[in-house]
Amino acid sequence: MKLSDFDFELPETLIAVRPARPRTSAKLLVAEGGATRDMTVADLGEVLRAGDRLVLNDTKVIPARLFGTRTRETADGNGVAKIEVTLLEPQANGTWGALVKPLRKMKEGEYIVFSPELRATFRGREDTTAYLEFNLTGDDFDAALNAAGAMPLPPYIAAKRAADDQDKTDYQTVWAEHAGAVAAPTASLHFEQWLLDELASMGVTFTNVTLHVGAGTFLPVKVDDVSEHKMHAEWGQVSAQAAQEIMTTKAEGGRVIPVGTTALRLVESAGRDGTLRAWKGETDIFITPGFEFQIADGLMTNFHLPKSTLMMLVSALMGVERIREIYSYAIENDYRFFSYGDSSILLP
Secondary structure, three states, X not given: OEHHHHOOOOOHXXXXXXXXXXXXXXXXXXXXXXXXEEEXXXXXXXXXXXXXXXXEEOEEEOOOEEEEEEEEEEOOEEEEEEEEEEEEEEOOOOOEEEEEEOOOOOOOOOEEEOOOOOEEEEEEEEOOEEEEEEOOOHHHHHHHHHHHOEOOOOHHHHOOOOOOHHHHXXXXXXXXXXXXXXXXXXXXXXXXXXXXXXXXXXXXXXXXXXXXXXXXXXOOOOOOEHHHOOOOOEEEEEOHHHHHHHHHHHHOOOOEEEEOHHHHHXXXXXXXXXXXXXXXXXXXXXXXXXXXXXXOOOEEEEOOOOOOHHHHHHHHHHOHHHHHHHHHHXXXXXXXXXXXXXXXXXXX
């Protein structure tokens, strides 16, 4: 398939830069088979039924965007330069992989000061990834990062406004537990505790899995032949209990519905032979039309970027023509797009 098969025109006015408030007031496009209807996330109980299981990604977004200064001795005295850092993932040797701007002039051993408590030493680079060693570890590091860092908003939001303290709440799910993501599982941002309680009371069950969403989720596809695209890898884990819960739901005839593409990619990675088992590691699964879904019976998800791997994923689930219909409908009816936008529930 060609990249152009997943392109569409999106009015700039439909790109959300703040979430709906309250979270559950976001619009919900329900696409069930060939039928399409308008609801809100608060109405989710009218779509789901007793015996359904929602799969939730319990990753926690870290405030991975840091702004600091680098001091270097020059012929004219000490020169101070502003440095922007986006943390990517911790390394086995104790450093952090990061994107650093500007990277070109950084020299090994130089340090960057982010706050009176937090600084990092530059330990080298590999291609566009820099490796930083921080002066703190453990809870001390977490506290200093939370104080100094900003949420790593997607590029299409960051281009319109800077992250602020409100994003530290808005860009985090109510069930976030395991820190490590640099992007939110955005379909999950629509939930509030009262809605979870309401769904539980009607017989919907929940299973948590963990996939640490990486910055690669925003990387553009640069090849015209989609089959040539190399997917980024992200670390995930499905516990033995989670696998058992999901397989029991399927055996009893309930629907397994991941909330977000990250949760879907993880369970499909761990259950490629049709049986979901405990699993831990990196997944670079690339879901495109023709993919045979083994675990997921549907998907709750936001509206995605044109020509993105996530557009390919939802096209695989619903069919290319059906997704075109759904997205045309969403645009005509002023649904808000991307991370802070409205939601959909896709039931093939």
